[in-house]
Amino acid sequence: MISLGIESTAWNFSVGVVSEDEVIALEGDAYIPREGGIHPREAAQHHSEVAGKVLARIFEKVNPGEIDAVSFSQGPGMGPCLRIGATVARTLALKLDKPLIGVNHCLAHVEIGRWLTGAEDPVTLYVSGGNSQVIARRGGRYRVFGETLDIGIGNAIDKFARYISLPHPGGPEVERLAERGERYIEMPYVVKGMDFSFSGIVTHAMKLCDEGYRIEDIAFSFQETAFAMLVEVTERAMAYLGKEECLLVGGVGANSRLQEMLGLMCTDRNAEFFAPPKRYMGDNGAMIAYTGLLMMKHGIRTELSESYVKPDFRIEEVEIPW
Amino acid sequence: MVKVIMGGEAEVRIHDSFVEKIRIRKRYRIKELDDFLRRRRTISEARIISNARKHGVATPVILDVDDCRIVMERIDGEPVREIMNRDVSREIGKGVAKLHSAGIVHGDLTPMNMILKNGRIYFIDFGLSYYDERVEAKGVDIHVFYEALKADFDNWGELWEAFLEGYSEYGKFSHVLERFREIEMRGRYVDKSENRS
Structure with missing residues (x-):
C-alpha cells in the first residue's frame, strides 16, 4: 500500500510518499518570512505558488x-495554510480516484516518531513553533498531559532571536550562542x-539584553530554563503513567541540548x-503520508464533505484503532 | 525499619515516627538551576503544608526543614485508596474547599496522597502545590481528582457526587464546577461546524 501525504500547517509545504516499510520520496519548500514571524496569508501564498513544483518533483520519483x-x-x-494543502489533496484524490484521508498533524508527529525509532508506548514531548505538548496514549486515544499555557517553545525562541536580530529560524542560532554561554x-x-509557560522567559531575556548582559549567557540561561521545564513535565508524566x-x-527536537x-x-x-x-522531526509530508496509511489500513477515510480544515484540531479527538 | 519510596521528584523515607522527604538532584538540569529549584520548592512545600493546617485542613506537622529535605510527622492511618466510600469522598471535598478558599491549588489530588486517621482526611503530599486564585487552576485541580476516581473505583459516579457535596462549601463552587465541565469537554468533542471551507 502506498500513501501520499501533504503537510501545509505553517511554514513548510511538503509532500511525502511512503509504503508500509519505508519513505519513498519527500520533497518540500519552506516559507521564510522577509521580516518578523510567520504571516499566515503570506505563507499560504507561498504554499500555493510552490505546490505545483513540489508535486512535480514527487512525480519524477513516483x-x-x-x-x-x-x-x-x-x-x-x-x-489559510491548511486550506492550500486541503485543496491540493482534494484535487489529487479526485483526479487519481483514490480515497482522501484527513490527518491530525500532532498525531502524525507521534506516529512517524514511533515508526522510525521503534518506540512502542512512549510519553512524547512534541515541541515546535506553535506547539509544546506532553502526549501519551491512554486507552483508545492519545491524551495531552501537559502543554504550554501561552506560546510554543519554538515561537518563544524565535521571538528572542528576532529581538537580537538573528535571521529566521532563530533556533539553530540561539543554540550556537548558548553553547558559548x-x-x-x-x-x-x-x-x-503539568502545564508550563514561556512568555515570562522571553520578556526577561529581552530585558537582560537591554541591560547589556552577554548575549551568549542569556541564550544559555534561556535554553537551560525552558528545556528544564519541558523535561520536568515529561518525567512527571512518565512517573505518573x-x-x-x-x-x-x-x-525544536533537533536541539542537541534538549x-x-x-x-x-x-x-x-x-x-x-x-x-x-532530524529530517522527520520538523513538519514534513512523510509523517502525514504514514499516518494516513495507518488510518487507511484501519478503514478510515474522509468524505469530501468532511474534508474541511480544522485549525483547532486536538489530538484527543482522534480515535486510535491501532 | 525504613521504607523508601521513589517519587518523580523526591525520595520519601518513612521511619517509625517521622517521614523524610528529600528532593533529589536532577542531572539534566545545570547545578545552579537544580539547587535553586530544589531549595525553593522545599521551602514552598513546607510553608503550604503549614498554611493549609492553619486553614483547618489536616496535614502532617513539620518537624524540620533544611536545604532540600523536609522532616514531618508520620500519619499512621488508613490509606484512603483502600477504604474509599461516600463519606470519605465528602470529607475530601470539604478539605479541598478549605484549600481552595486559602488560595492553595493542590496539583495532585489523588486518593494515593491522602490518609484517614481518627475520622479526618490528612493531605500528605503538597509537592506540586502552588498558590493561584484563578478558577481555571481550581477546575483543573478537581478534574485531576475526578480522573483519579474514574481510574480507580467502579462506583466513581457516586463518589464524585459525594465529593461535590463536600466541595460545595467553597464560595466559588459554582464557578469552578462550570469550569470543570468546560475542561471535561476539551479534547472530547469540539464543535466541528466552524472553519468549514
Whole structure:
C-alpha cells in the first residue's frame, strides 16, 4: 500500500510518499518570512505558488498510478495554510480516484516518531513553533498531559532571536550562542501542575539584553530554563503513567541540548529515549503520508464533505484503532 | 525499619515516627538551576503544608526543614485508596474547599496522597502545590481528582457526587464546577461546524 501525504500547517509545504516499510520520496519548500514571524496569508501564498513544483518533483520519483491514498494535514494549524494543502489533496484524490484521508498533524508527529525509532508506548514531548505538548496514549486515544499555557517553545525562541536580530529560524542560532554561554542568569521558571509557560522567559531575556548582559549567557540561561521545564513535565508524566519510553518530536527536537537533557533524565530513571532523524522531526509530508496509511489500513477515510480544515484540531479527538 | 519510596521528584523515607522527604538532584538540569529549584520548592512545600493546617485542613506537622529535605510527622492511618466510600469522598471535598478558599491549588489530588486517621482526611503530599486564585487552576485541580476516581473505583459516579457535596462549601463552587465541565469537554468533542471551507 502506498500513501501520499501533504503537510501545509505553517511554514513548510511538503509532500511525502511512503509504503508500509519505508519513505519513498519527500520533497518540500519552506516559507521564510522577509521580516518578523510567520504571516499566515503570506505563507499560504507561498504554499500555493510552490505546490505545483513540489508535486512535480514527487512525480519524477513516483508514478501517480501507484498511489493508493491521498492524505493531508487537516489541523491544527494556520487556516489559510491548511486550506492550500486541503485543496491540493482534494484535487489529487479526485483526479487519481483514490480515497482522501484527513490527518491530525500532532498525531502524525507521534506516529512517524514511533515508526522510525521503534518506540512502542512512549510519553512524547512534541515541541515546535506553535506547539509544546506532553502526549501519551491512554486507552483508545492519545491524551495531552501537559502543554504550554501561552506560546510554543519554538515561537518563544524565535521571538528572542528576532529581538537580537538573528535571521529566521532563530533556533539553530540561539543554540550556537548558548553553547558559548558561561554564566547562568536566573529566569522565570513557570510550571503549574503539568502545564508550563514561556512568555515570562522571553520578556526577561529581552530585558537582560537591554541591560547589556552577554548575549551568549542569556541564550544559555534561556535554553537551560525552558528545556528544564519541558523535561520536568515529561518525567512527571512518565512517573505518573508508569511508562518507560520517551520520544522527542517536532522541529525544536533537533536541539542537541534538549536531546541531551531528555537522555540524561531517561538514563537516571532506567527509561529509553528515542528521537527520529532530524529530517522527520520538523513538519514534513512523510509523517502525514504514514499516518494516513495507518488510518487507511484501519478503514478510515474522509468524505469530501468532511474534508474541511480544522485549525483547532486536538489530538484527543482522534480515535486510535491501532 | 525504613521504607523508601521513589517519587518523580523526591525520595520519601518513612521511619517509625517521622517521614523524610528529600528532593533529589536532577542531572539534566545545570547545578545552579537544580539547587535553586530544589531549595525553593522545599521551602514552598513546607510553608503550604503549614498554611493549609492553619486553614483547618489536616496535614502532617513539620518537624524540620533544611536545604532540600523536609522532616514531618508520620500519619499512621488508613490509606484512603483502600477504604474509599461516600463519606470519605465528602470529607475530601470539604478539605479541598478549605484549600481552595486559602488560595492553595493542590496539583495532585489523588486518593494515593491522602490518609484517614481518627475520622479526618490528612493531605500528605503538597509537592506540586502552588498558590493561584484563578478558577481555571481550581477546575483543573478537581478534574485531576475526578480522573483519579474514574481510574480507580467502579462506583466513581457516586463518589464524585459525594465529593461535590463536600466541595460545595467553597464560595466559588459554582464557578469552578462550570469550569470543570468546560475542561471535561476539551479534547472530547469540539464543535466541528466552524472553519468549514
